[in-house]
Amino acid sequence: MTDKKSQEGLTIKKEENFSKWYNQVLNKAEIIDIRLDVKGFIIFRPWGAMTIENMFKLYEEELQKKSHKPTIMPTVIPEENLKKESSHIEGFAPEVFWLKEINKEKLALRPTSETLYTPMFKLWIRSHRDLPLKLYQRGSVFRLDTKATRPLIRTREIIWIECHDAFATKQEAEAQVQEDIDTTEKIMHQKFGIPFLAMKRPEWDKFSGAEYTIGSDVLMPDGKLIQQPSTHLMGQKFSKVFDAKFKNEKGEEEYLWTTAYGPAMSRILASIISIHGDNNGLVLPFCISPLQVIIIPIFNKKNKNKILRESEKIKEKIKCLGIKIEIDSSEKRPGEKYYEWELKGVPFRLEIGEKELRGKKLTLFIRDIRKKETFAIKNLSKLKEYGREFDNRLKNKADKFMKNKIINCKTKQEIKKAIKNKKIARVNFCSIDKQGEKCAGYVEKEIDSEVRGILANKKEKPTGKCIIYGKPAKEVVYIGKAY
């Protein structure tokens, strides 16, 4: 199942042309295939699908630990539902895929599912005893993105999880927004090794229909920011238009407070590939790699059976540890195999040959640092620990990359310079409410960058006037180029 093309190595260096490198690694590591030729829709090949599946598992485990329960919602939304919340439909209208009408029924492919969950909250929740209600689904949403599409990053079908939660009070809903940020931290950062800035978005950049949005911004190797999971305080906006109420402890009717959280696996995978990958291909975190260890048996005609038999024994021992492992017993030369599994980002390679068996020591190749070491067979049980260390190394390296990327800027010129150097500018800014939009417009037009917002979890005090037109500054904002 390898294309002719993918049998050649990577021909583009990540540091020289990130964008081309990215496309090449997606193709050659057989993550996705874009040759279906429908704009913005991609095919996940087994290596990509298995990786995404493992990402889903870790994410869902964490959500379930935090009392979320799964649901499956229809892929379509009736027009009537979608149009109920005016700022919601205003924002999403240009992006909606509509079905051809059937018996005058107007249906949209869901771009997000607030307008499916909220009317059900109305039916499922009667009293404060039914709260909180925390639901999620994994599945696809569809957005007719009008910008240029880009594999995994900007697609028209998005593979994601969406959580929709209902609460009795604003306070609890806001606590949920914080919990969602913690989920991003626990999974995307701690597990997948992708650091992020939790940014409260400016008023003009929030989710259509939300009171406020907190996005997580990840800095990609090309110096651009990509929005990863965002969490939204919907407040009572959706519950009011859908008349979704509950009886409080005093028996009075109140509107529900709702939140939404949307980690997109396809998009997070884009960051994982981009940040951890190198000029030999993918480097997948141990916790999500479809294979965690690949055994390469080194044999000749004479000792083939023996080597394969011993490899099988070692495989079974490692499998018992709960490690995903296979033997590549194909007829290719060992060198070819090394190269192929490095391209696919498998964390560990075990080489097993005559020499190794004699010494009861295997040769272990570690993908991220590309180092070989000898590894005593009696120590096999340490492989899980090695896996944890592997993931820690990826995370630490990514954290280190992020460090020193935030530059305090005092002039527009300094912002330009920071952006040019693929960094994030931290500046005094008038406001992230409506009245700041004009200054943000300047940033967009003159500096070709975006005001991404303020830190969500730390109130930072400005130290001077707004950097753009010298108005009084209420905020410290972060400016960067964005996807």
Place this chain on the structure above:
Amino acid sequence: MTDKKSQEGLTIKKEENFSKWYNQVLNKAEIIDIRLDVKGFIIFRPWGAMTIENMFKLYEEELQKKSHKPTIMPTVIPEENLKKESSHIEGFAPEVFWLKEINKEKLALRPTSETLYTPMFKLWIRSHRDLPLKLYQRGSVFRLDTKATRPLIRTREIIWIECHDAFATKQEAEAQVQEDIDTTEKIMHQKFGIPFLAMKRPEWDKFSGAEYTIGSDVLMPDGKLIQQPSTHLMGQKFSKVFDAKFKNEKGEEEYLWTTAYGPAMSRILASIISIHGDNNGLVLPFCISPLQVIIIPIFNKKNKNKILRESEKIKEKIKCLGIKIEIDSSEKRPGEKYYEWELKGVPFRLEIGEKELRGKKLTLFIRDIRKKETFAIKNLSKLKEYGREFDNRLKNKADKFMKNKIINCKTKQEIKKAIKNKKIARVNFCSIDKQGEKCAGYVEKEIDSEVRGILANKKEKPTGKCIIYGKPAKEVVYIGKAY
């Protein structure tokens, strides 16, 4: 999260009005919700979604064991792809949901994905060394069913797995069809306890685009047959129109041989609910129930904390066995709790009160046989075995129900009688090729039933003339009412 309505018990007896009982149990056990009011689209509530998730897991494990690898295909298919195989589009055309055109691009919601996989086979497979290639995806397909829709049974969005496999020879492809039947047996029958007849469908009833189709027919309590997973030999029909070739060992180009297999989780769940359920609600197999054991602590104000603490200890012990367990510590009366978890079909209930703790013996209620027994705390590790026995009992009961349901019929009158008695008629029949269609038409019109096909795995010899018009009989067919 309980509706007023669902707090009342089942008011309809399964044996008196199966159809109403079915709808009531779906609603009150909180499997699905149909109140979205879009024909044929349903919402899976957490209890239904978790059950389906467990079904997916068992199915995917089995498919992966049989060397299938996951993929994720786009939800849409370009018109050009869908129309390539003429008998395929002829069959599916009336059922396709089309999107409104975007820049003249005509896209359909996939009704099935042969026309996505085959063009990719062309790109991914070059030589016999790349074969077999066995892929699957879990997801939704969409069919604009024009008949009356029915929750889980006949829906416009179907939650399923579809396998698409490519082989070098017809023989291997046919072996795959057999393997697919085995998968249905291993999972749907052995695990979920749903017996079926593997039927080679008549020519006029095969999948649009297939050489032949083998469907699995399940007899529902109302005497109607429902088609569960079907497997199709596509032969070279799709590979020819998509020009999907491979180089054989001699270096010659040949068209691929392909198969497809489609187990629909939503539909199989309908059979599980219908066949195992009783007048107290759901009875879920241990292997797929979202909760396998529910602990009901029996306490008063005085001993509440102690009982809850002890319950927690027992829960943790049972959890360590890999059993899904929770404590219902809500303020409802124990009787209410019993009733609610019976309705939801949880296999085992453990009652823990003062009396139980004193004697170190819990009270175990077994859902299917509705019997209580005492259960020594030191025997907790036997619960898994109890679970296996539970599932075996469900299977045996369902097998017993199927027994004697097949009636050898010598006259049309006997067929009518068999059908009236909710049974399946086994008759001599002219042919399941085109020339048998007229006789099948008679069966449909005059007996209001369907010729479902011949046994897929056993060549049965007819013992007389075709029962309809007395033509020579080539086959022994099975006739039943169908959904």
